[in-house]
Amino acid sequence: MQFIYWLLIFVMVVGIIGSVVPGIPGSGLILTSIIIWGVISGSFASIQIPLIVIVVVLLLSIGIEFLASYLGAKHAGASKWGQIGAIVGLILGFFGLLPTLPFGGPLLGILLGPLLGAIIGEFIYRRELWLSVKAGVGIIVGSLVGNLIQGVLAIAAVVVFVVTTWPQVYGA
Numbered sequence: 001m002q003f004i005y006w007l008l009i010f011v012m013v014v015g016i017i018g019s020v021v022p023g024i025p026g027s028g029l030i031l032t033s034i035i036i037w038g039v040i041s042g043s044f045a046s047i048q049i050p051l052i053v054i055v056v057v058l059l060l061s062i063g064i065e066f067l068a069s070y071l072g073a074k075h076a077g078a079s080k081w082g083q084i085g086a087i088v089g090l091i092l093g094f095f096g097l098l099p100t101l102p103f104g105g106p107l108l109g110i111l112l113g114p115l116l117g118a119i120i121g122e123f124i125y126r127r128e129l130w131l132s133v134k135a136g137v138g139i140i141v142g143s144l145v146g147n148l149i150q151g152v153l154a155i156a157a158v159v160v161f162v163v164t165t166w167p168q169v170y171g172a
């Protein structure tokens with residue numbers, strides 16, 4: 001039972017990393033691990049609080065990601081074209097459709113894709129390179145801040161899980 005517990009905690013740590021790094025599942029891994037622990041331990045009562053916390057974290061994460069990107073874009077003066085360009089760039093970067101780089105692989109594409117997409121989208125709309133770069137950077141900074149907040153929320157969810165289930169595994 002302890003081996004499975006630590007394995008699930010490891011999966012949750014991957015979920016924490018995924019909350020910050022694009023392209024890796026985040027809070028969904030943590031939620032799945034909590035549910036698996038409830039099934040294995042046979043006691044959903046012991047995971048009731050962590051389950052509620054992770055559902056709230058999932059909802060907050062979705063809202064924070066959009067809000068942070070929006071605020072970053074708004075602060076930098078980005079238009080809808082920049083935001084659409086960032087989404088298209090993320091998709092292209094995720095599927096590796098950007099020009100091949102000699103280093104970094106798909107992770108670099110996921111990070112550079114939205115920036116390049118936002119800059120291109122803004123440039124199509126504004127025809128001013130400096131304002132396009134500023135807006136693209138604003139979108140990316142907002143997204144990064146949102147990802148960091150998601151990481152903190154994911155850590156909080158895992159800590160709540162460990163605090164509430166530790167006595168069940170190792171005794172009081």
